[in-house]
Amino acid sequence: MAISHYIKEIGRGARGARALTREQAADLFGQLLDGHASDLEVGAFCVAMRIKGESAAEMCGFLDAVHARMARVPALAGGAPLVVLPSYNGARRLPVLTPLLALLLAREGLAVLVHGMRTEARRVLASDVLQSLGVPAPAAPEAIAPGAVGLLATAALHPGLARLLAVREAIGLRTPAHSVVKLLAPCAGPALVVGSYTHPEYFELALDVARELPLHLLLSRGLEGEVAADPRRQPRYDAVVAGRHTLLAEQQAGTAAAVPGLPEAIDIETTAAYTRAVLNGALPVPEALAAQVRHITHVARQIAQEAAA
Numbered sequence: 460m461a462i463s464h465y466i467k468e469i470g471r472g473a474r475g476a477r478a479l480t481r482e483q484a485a486d487l488f489g490q491l492l493d494g495h496a497s498d499l500e501v502g503a504f505c506v507a508m509r510i511k512g513e514s515a516a517e518m519c520g521f522l523d524a525v526h527a528r529m530a531r532v533p534a535l536a537g538g539a540p541l542v543v544l545p546s547y548n549g550a551r552r553l554p555v556l557t558p559l560l561a562l563l564l565a566r567e568g569l570a571v572l573v574h575g576m577r578t579e580a581r582r583v584l585a586s587d588v589l590q591s592l593g594v595p596a597p598a599a600p601e602a603i604a605p606g607a608v609g610l611l612a613t614a615a616l617h618p619g620l621a622r623l624l625a626v627r628e629a630i631g632l633r634t635p636a637h638s639v640v641k642l643l644a645p646c647a648g649p650a651l652v653v654g655s656y657t658h659p660e661y662f663e664l665a666l667d668v669a670r671e672l673p674l675h676l677l678l679s680r681g682l683e684g685e686v687a688a689d690p691r692r693q694p695r696y697d698a699v700v701a702g703r704h705t706l707l708a709e710q711q712a713g714t715a716a717a718v719p720g721l722p723e724a725i726d727i728e729t730t731a732a733y734t735r736a737v738l739n740g741a742l743p744v745p746e747a748l749a750a751q752v753r754h755i756t757h758v759a760r761q762i763a764q765e766a767a768a
Contacts, residue, residue: 461495462487462504470507478511484520485527488635492528492619505626505634512660513635515667521639522672529617532609533602534648535570538766540675540759541603541646544653546575547624547637548684549582550725556687556748557585558592559734561608563744563752569759570603574645576613578627578637583727585685586610591731600645616645642668642676649766651759655681666697666704673702677758679751680710690745691715696754700761707754718745 465487468477479487490496491504513521532541542564546557561571573585589610590596596610603609614621623636642665644650652669654676656662662678669676680694681687688694693711697704720742722729736742744752 462490462500466500466503466507469511470503473510476507476511478514479517479520481516481520481523484517485523486520488521488524488639489528491623492524492617494619494622501623501626502630505623505630505632508635509632513638513664515664515671517635518638518642518664518668519671521635522642522668525617525620525639525643529620529643529645530600530615531645531647532572532600532611534646535603535605538649538763539570539605540649540651540762540766542569542571542651542653542755542759543644543646544571544573544585544686545641545643546573546585546685547578547640549577549579549584550730551582551683552725553682553689554722554725554730554733555583555585555588555685556682556690556745557685558588558730559737560687560748560751561585561589562592562734562738563748564755565606565608566738567752567756568606569756570605571608572603572611572645573608574611574613574616574640574643576621576624578624580628583725583730586612587727588730588734591727592734611645613640616643638664641665642674644674649675649762651675651677651755651762653686653755654678655684655686657681657684662697666699669699670702670704673699675700675758675762677707677755679754688747688751690718690721690747693747693750696751698754698758700758701765707757708750719743721745
């Protein structure tokens with residue numbers, strides 16, 4: 460087995476497993492991406508990592524492997540960053556608001572990439588809503604102009620990564636690939652990755668990875684696994700720019716009783732109609748999303764200024 464020596468290290472259970480070095484993790488994940496492992500090996504890797512959990516060094520190695528192989532969006536002119544919104548969870552109880560966030564950011568003059576794929580059946584994804592709103596999904600990365608939103612399926616970035624994500628349908632568990640795609644920077648130039656977390660341990664892991672790579676990252680609690688803020692709450696915002704961590708805003712207490720116009724239905728057509736209504740001013744922008752747009756815009760401008768200096 461090509462990766463059996465790695466599985467032997469990570470597969471000894473929660474107490475006996477040992478973390479791989481960054482170099483070992485890059486080699487292991489590279490073999491998985493390149494299709495050099497059997498289905499049995501892939502399943503063993505995914506289950507072992509699910510039990511053990513990823514270390515920061517392992518995550519950096521996994522990302523090294525993907526960044527060395529994936530297709531990239533061309534760099535923007537003048538050192539401006541591409542704003543990257545990973546979208547892999549979709550709607551569960553509330554409408555998926557990642558499309559609205561992307562289009563609000565584009566309205567501020569930013570170039571935005573939304574990438575993702577379906578890993579659980581019957582979820583309405585950001586890509587579904589964006590395509591309903593007329594945003595195409597090309598077969599390969601294309602240049603994204605300031606003030607525009609680009610959409611890419613994960614397979615267009617790297618087919619092997621999409622195959623790893625699809626393992627969830629077979630084993631019913633999140634895999635390390637789900638953590639990897641939420642920290643990808645698929646751009647030939649600077650990129651600002653907008654990340655989200657649910658569990659405190661992922662918050663610390665993401666910050667450690669961003670500092671180590673280094674990666675430009677804006678991190679906050681999202682909405683049901685999506686990066687768009689919960690429209691009912693104001694979360695904490697942390698930024699890592701060129702390896703330097705900054706707390707931008709503390710979490711604000713309280714939850715809004717209602718969000719004007721937010722639909723109860725989560726289907727594609729209803730979500731697209733709500734998104735249009737907010738964009739054309741018929742409904743207000745939820746304050747939580749307006750604040751998120753301000754934070755993302757602030758960090759994106761900081762990155763551009765540092766690139767120009």
